[in-house]
Amino acid sequence: MPKETAQSSQYNLTYASSSSAVLRVDTTVDNSTVPNAETGRFSVRITSKKQYNTGLFIFDVIHSPLGCATWPALWTADPANWPANGEVDIMEAVNVVTEIPNQITLHSSEGCSMKSVKRKQSGDTIGTTCVSSSSENGNDGCGVKDDGFTFGPSFNAKRGGVIAMEWRNEGIRMWDWWRGSVPADITAGTPDPSTWKEASSDFPNTNCNIGTHFKNQSIIANIDLCGDWAGKENIYSDHCKS
Secondary structure (H helix, E strand, O other): OOHHHHHOOOOOOEEEOOOOEEEOOOOOOOOOOOOOOOOOOOOOEEEOOOOEOOEEEEEEEOOOOOOOOEEEEEEEEOHHHOOOOOEEEEEEOOOOOOOEOOEEEEEEOOOOEOOOOOOOOOOEEOOOEOEOOOOOOOOOOEEEEOOOOOEOHHHHHOOOEEEEEEEEOOEEEEEEEEOOOOOHHHHOOOOOHHHOOOOOEEEEOOOOOHHHHOOOEEEEEEEEEOHHHHOOHHHHHHHOOO
16 A cells, blocks of 8 residues: 555554654445455555664554455565565464464575574474475474464554564564563663563574574564465364354
């Protein structure tokens, strides 16, 4: 959707206050409006102009979109050079109508794997082939299911929480905290990952040159509706049974 449409008062899909920014999906269009919903609901994707190669990124998320066919994501990538420059899915889930954990995933070009590597993480590994062109895992990348409920009703009832990503050439790690349990050093603006709990996900550079496979990344946030993942029959039916 063009920026002007996303920001228009008619749809009001993006807006910000002094304390937060909001992304929404339009619920007003139908088969009788002009324009209509023939091509789907209006939604937006925001992408940072600045690109990064390493860093510590901390996100304060108040609410996770949920419902049948929803596919919200907070991620980093270089869209013009994908998958050559990689993709990091920081916060992602689909079809959330009950409690479900966040899925954290790396997508890469050839030569990046998490197979048979030592990892220090509390989450559950669900894939070790990071290569996005691989047929071995259906292009799903190398994912980790978070150990906590970071999507769904409980997450929203607690007014969300904080997610941190540490991206170094030595590896990529992520943490999350419920609101009220965020480390004091983050609140004080002096975050120190060495003092935090065990990471939710750990992607070391053992069999993946992080500096080569992940570079020039923009921060991206969007809410898709349907799509290959959200529309997979077994996944959709598991959460959206009639």
